[in-house]
Amino acid sequence: MNATEPPLTLHLVPPDQEDSATRRLHRLMRARETLRPMFLAAWDALSHHFDASELEAWACAVLTLAHVNAGPACLIAYWEASRYGDGRREIAPLLVAGQAAADICRHAGAQSATAALQALPGAGRVLGNGPALARWWRVMDALARQAPESVTSVAANIGEILTPGTIDAFENFVAAGLKFASGNKARRLAFFTLQDELARRMIARDLGSVTFPETELELKAFVTALWGRSPLLRSFPADNSQTPQRRTSIAGPLIRLPETYRGVRGKAARALFRAAATHAQAHLVLGQGLFPVGTLKPLQIALVNLIEDARIETLAMQQLPGLRRLWAPYHVATPSGVVAAPTLLARLARALFDPTYADNDSFVAKGREMFAASAPRIDDPAISREIGMLLGNDLGQMRVQFNAKTYVVEPVYRDDGLGLWDFGEDAPPSGEVMELPVDAVRVERQEAPNDDGTSREPDEQGQPRGRGRPVAPDDRGVVIAKYPEWDREHRIERAEWTVVREVPARAGDPRRIEDALDQADVLRNRIGRLMRGVRIGRTIRLNRQHDGHDLDLDAVLDAGIALRTGREPDPRVFRSSTSMHRDLAALLLIDISESTRDRLASGATILDVERLAVSVLAEAMDRLGDPFSLLAFASNGREDVKMTTVKSFDEAYDRTCRARLAGLKSGLSTRLGTALRHAGHVIGRETSARKLVIVLTDGEPSDIDVSDPLDLVEDARRAAVGLHAAGIDAYGVVLGHPGIQATSRIFGRGNTMMVHRIEDLPGRLSELYFRLARR
Template sequence: MTAEHKTVRAMHPGETIRSAFPGDLYESWDDVCRRLAGAGYGNVVTDSYLRHSPELARLASPQAAIVLATIVSGLAIRAGRRAAAVAPVAAIVAAKRYNDAASLQEWLRLIEQVGDQAPESAGALLDQTASLTARLDVHALASWIRIGLRSNNGEPERRLRFFTLEDPNARRWLLRESGEVGFLDLEARLKPYLTALWGETPPMRETPANAPEQARRRPGFDGSVVRLPAAYPGFSGSDSEKLYRAAVAHIGAHLKFSHERFPVGGLKPAQIALVSLIEDARVEHLAMRELPGLARLFTPFHAAEPSGTATAPGLFARLARALADPGYDDPDPWVQKGRRAFFEAEADWASQQISRRIGDLLGNDLGQMRVQFDPKNYVVQPPYRDDNLGLWDFGDDDQQQSSEAEQVLSSARIREELDDSRPPDRTETEMGDAGGCVELIEQAQDGVLVARYPEYDYVAAREQPEWTSVKEYAPKAVASGPAARLVEEHADLVARVKALIRSARVSRAERLRRQPEGEFLDMDACIEAMVARRIGEAPDHRLHGRYERRSRDLSVLLLLDISQSTAEKVRGSTRTVLDVERQSAALLARAMAGLGDPFAIAAFCSDKRDDVRYVRIKDFNQTYDDLVDARLDGLESGLSTRIGAAMRHAGADLACERSYRRLLLVVTDGEPSDIDIEDRQYLVEDARKAVHHLNLFGIDTFCVGLDSNADSYLGRIFGQRNAITIAAVERLTDLLPKLYLTLSR
């Protein structure tokens, strides 16, 4: 036995250890201790196991403590000594949370699995044991770990970011598995809520994970972006939604009534906090004058009570309640003075300077009371109120300001992280769950990252938010290509197609009144006819009404697959599949342009989930001309076919069109695939989910498959009635316009 072994055994008297490992289990425990000590893992690993395994045996079972030794050994070999040393400590935490044998056994199995499959992340996962086990039961934890192992394509660095919770997807999946309601669940409802209350439309963001603790726990705004916490732990789903709504309403009140920023100057941290508190109360009272119902939203979250030690945070929370809740009575003279000063100045509430004056006054009194204020740990109360960053002006040089003042407004340090959003002139395209569009645009090396979309994982039966990145690439233009020569080569076909489509009627059904016959009675005409009869006049016999489509009202987006497989030659021809797609698109475009239908053309391919390439050939507001043909001719085949993300992005464009019908027409020559996906069914199910979401938002989808074996997956994705397979690719030029005619009726 090593000296280390003897030392630790001395720390645990024999009888104490034997009580944890009764009978033959003591010898088993002694044996695994000897093996750990002799394996050369180092004293820190052996010491950790020897110190903590008896406690684990008492909390759970001796068998679990002995099994832990094997896991510690495996971690030491694969994940390193640090992870192995942390494992016994984490096991005790898990045993206190998962107090049944089956749950702890599953936890041990999960740690062993991560050590085998993602050894670089084992230590990070063990470090998170306290927070994870507090929020997740063992089944939810298993699901979260499985997502982390599956979701990062075997890339150790990205897996590590997931298990350290630096990856936003890790935090979002954690929210979903824990059953908590978070910002992402409510984002689509909070934006229109703010607009409905105050007419404000600032972009909203989830607070970054690397923000200071105070900023992660409270909302904030900085004049251009509204930040909201990822979640409010400890609040139920219904209370969380009310809390988010209260936060949005409160920030909206600041945007409407806080017109200037207060200069920080030489103010002390306590004065900054108090001026902010008074300003919060001022804008809320002004807001409640216009919208009295907001009182029912704000007041329930003021929970401070007039008891306990008079600390600065406690007094601030009590003052906040005293200014918000008329029924609250607080005996503290300082709170009473603040309440009296605030309401005596009601006539001056329109001016922000009242907040500065009252805040300075109360701050001086607080200093004379010798009440200590710790700016490092101060968190605004109640929880819906913001961190007050948007209220203060640090001047031209932030470094000249007091470091303590910056601690009160610590979220100022995360402005850089938030400013990676769109340029100011870019507006958001929202489709809720259908689009999943994220407000992010940044320069990429070869394209422009315009949006991130969710992707559906059919194994976990959940969408992974912001999982795919769509980058828009500038189209190339090539003169005198196949599309440009279409009229010369197929003049008869162009004329025939125009004649076929000209008769199509696609529109909102208009109600025609005062008709001699029809589908319903025109009540106004009937009443006028009865009045005419009563006064002895001849009634008008046109008493009916009917519905008729009298004008075209259809928007179409043609989405072309330009993956590598489109470079193959069409059987018995010198043309490629892409050549056929070009000419078919040009023919259809000429027909639609002649009829005046709004339409757009785009192409796509992909290089893993981080580079879904989208090429705009023609936008809805662009006229059809020779440049469009040149762009079609400039398309090049390459890469893979991640169709779900491309359809979501195309659907976001279609969602902005105000037509009676909106149609996404997809032309593809192969099954969805990408080099980072081995499971063939994965992208098929994601595309199916994308089609379902688009349909929910009134966007019809139809697919033309240029693959004789496509029936199996196209029917699954689009539905049997919304997909057609063309075995002879060269027929696409003739069939695509006819298909359009059928769909547009």
């Protein structure tokens, strides 16, 4: 269509809205001779797919772009993207694009916004039009804020950068680039224009390689099946391609595996993951404690490791003979070649593993002999140390070269052996070991400094921990509401008596939550089963219906009897079934007062248990698709009832929420009534048919400015009654004995659940939810 024709589309303008965006946009375009034809072409194309209200939204987006002075090139790019993008059938991605481009324009200029819009089709092809594309825009926007000069480079190279094909990889790439350059513009540009080696390596996808996340589930199940104990598996990022493949490592209870095994593909890669994880878990299950390092030299340590590996594998194969087939393919040492320590060690490893392997070397033969001689004591880890030390002396006297810095354990599936040693005072406590390079270890290969960019743990991408958050005007938090409180003595409700303040959540380490969840595997599976029970709209049977697919035998008999006795029969003799739909919103109110700091016998605090319970349930609710919100509360007098939103109703339950959950800290008191009123206020805005408030508390309400706790109990009871009147079900979960009296007074006996053993809370809380959800 060209400009000489009358604009056919003007009749689409909603006549009733005098100053609609559509109208304003057309008015604006009329004045722009050069832009007009292209605008009208785009408008015409879009008007075939979208209705007036959608076009209005689109026009709004174009106006936004125009208002941030995006310039003609950018507008054209947007129109082109709107016309030809895959998103033509849906308006939402176009609106997201418009908004994001405007944001980018504000931070990085019109050129960057144009480039980003031009890169959109490429990104859309790889990522599709769903949430991944929205995340892509978020990353681009973040990039525009932090590295405005790099947006065009990223946009220009988008095809290459997205080679790995996932949005995670893209987020990782951009985060790595920002961190790598650490504020240096030139380095940033080198990275994002892909001139940097690290950048190129990050996007080079080894086709057919298997990554740890792809195989994690299967791997975990495999190892659990073998050893009867669920392994704690983690991955470390792939390393530089010039160095030998880094080995598995054991750190306390954790097994760390490489993200991928370079050059190993498909089935072979899965098999290697299995071999490595099985070997490492065999150490954890069959080994007995750590070896003290003492004065051992690196060569001796390596040999003790080797013997211990052989010992553990022998034990494992006694139980599970088929493991030999799993490990055998990796023992490829041959009795030839240079006599150097690494080859001799590999040959010895093979000789101890494979009885049919022939090797004439005297050192290998001696090792074999000694190991065979200690066969009756195979259960005793001391033999590893004895044999290893003797062999280490022998090898030392042979004057063969051994470089602890470059040595890697052979075969490839074995672990680096560091997890078997107790390095004494220098070593960090187990469990945290994986965070820190173990300097004391002579055999450890340090990560190259430029690896820093890739070796980030995933949580560091999400929530910057060290960064300051906006400080609230009052350090007690922003006042969000005032509520009345019941004065028991004078029997009146004092209006605006309590003040609720929103305290921004501190971000903790979401991995704490994820680790705890990992360890509660059995519970999660049980909850998963409960969930399957409720997810599919449960069918219920209806008896004595006027119509249905089946006769209700009892009703038929009654009717028959009635007929014969001359009474009028009940015509409802059918049975039918109907399915129940779930329409439930839930708000979990978490008590984080000082008393939740108490430790249980297990060493965990009550808050830790609450956290786990909440995260197990949140995970389930999230998967069910039930809208839910998580609020934590504590109070410091009536003027300061602190509310922390861990997850609001309109937020997705993601890592950020888990980080906030992990960041909760115990402190202050419990002014339950106010918290309940606020919870009712928050959930009251939801439209679900059923609304449920579950309060997790560990005792009776109390606060510093109230001398008689009964006052607060009575107030909370009135608040609960108020919720009930508003059609909201309130339910109290009490931890431990002390609070039961008060809580059942507040919520009523039927609406109170007591958890005697606080450790049971995670299971009980979810069960409660599912029970309530079925009602």
